[in-house]
Amino acid sequence: MSTVLKVENLHVYYGSIHAIKGVSFEVGEGEIVTLIGANGAGKSTTLNTVGGLLKPREGSIEFEGRSILGVAPHKVVNEGMALCPEGRRVFAQLSVKENLEMGAYTRPASEIPETLEMVYEHFPRLKERQSQMAGTLSGGEQQMLAMGRALMSKPKLMMLDEPSMGLAPILVDQIFEIIEALNKAGTTILLVEQNAQMALSIADRAYVLETGRIVNTGTGKDLLNDDSVKKAYLGG
């Protein structure tokens, strides 16, 4: 299995706040890897740094063997990774279809219709609503749109930041099924979740993040049965 993403000794600051303190992890091709941790542990900061929105003060980030540290933030998506950010952040005043087009911003126009069909296959709901303003969608639909938008760049690696946040349980199940389906279709997944139970049950491997450090790692199954993980994240 070849390594898609390799993060080593990452340090990220917000001004003088040291949010990420030497995080290292890897994601292999075809895997679902999850980062779990409590609120404020540094999950989003890690993902946003890999996605190019934040600059680390120290450490390295390699995607398919190439360093992405010198790459301009808006060019990171060209490397083959897409980030579906926390809180969905769809463009509320753009239609569903326009949001999806933005996801394919860096790709040739001629390839967009085909990718659009692929996204609509995963999310038939979005096709029904394609001319509706994204701001009028329900929370679950907005999450699907955020995921669809990230897919439009045809990423090798898709990073998802708390896709289940604020959704009803039935929708959470649906979102996780879609994540598994995307993975089966060949997309490598890096998933950040507070819903540790769900995340660990679909993950090949997992890392536990606590106040900016990785404190535990293993297969999804191992961590589901790990006493400290059970106690801290799975409600005993």
Added chain:
Amino acid sequence: MLANLINGISLGSIYAIIALGYTMVYGIAKMLNFAHGDVIMVGGYVSFCSMMYLGFPAPLAVLLAMIVCTTLGITIERLAYKPLRSATSLAVLITAIGMSYFLQNAALIIWGANPKAFPNMFKNIEAIEFAGARISPVALVAIVANVIIMVALTLFTSRTKVGKAMRAVSEDKGAATLMGINVNFTISLTFAIGSGLAAIAGVLLCTAYPTLMPTTGSMPGIKAFTAAVFGGIGSIPGAMIGGILLGVIEIFARAYISSELADAIVFGVLIVVLIFRPTGLLGKQIHEKV
């Protein structure tokens, strides 16, 4: 009555073209570019000089003014505002006011304090008689230019890839960056469009009111800013409606109430509108979904 209405719409069209610059820059960069009015003045002087000293025909003079103003707008953003991208909005506001004074004083040094008589580029064209009212050619040109600009900008932002990206950037720069949109380029482009339009407005304004001074842009700039707020800052159709309403109110107040009080009435109407609709006539009442 009809003549006043048409003159009001015409003046309002000039305000609307200026207001677009305020509103687009506000929408993208979330800042009030108080130097925008002075870019109009620069546009006026550049077209004046190219017609009077270089002997350029009017269309070429307008084109040159647009090129200079576009370059100026991009340069102002790069040098003065870009370094403040993450500063407080107060710091940005004060910088913009400083930039406004800088441009006025630079104009004072280059062109002097004496008012220049702007040439009438329509002097060979007769005023048009319409339903008993005399309408000057520049009034018609301003209205037509405004309509063309509005249609073009609406098509640009709703149909083109770059225009849609501009709307995406105005909503969420981080998410737009994740899509691969170059936010800095988009901001530069917005300043370029706004300043190019300011050049057109400058030429129209100086043709309609042919006295050109370093402070020529201030009052129309403030009124156009008022128009942008009136219509709902950030909204392109809002700039159009706000501008035209403001122009009509001003001309009617001048004709039927008092020319001294006209400006006070204009700003009074703004205050009343903002009391009842704080986001302006077409401003977005934002309901964020959590």
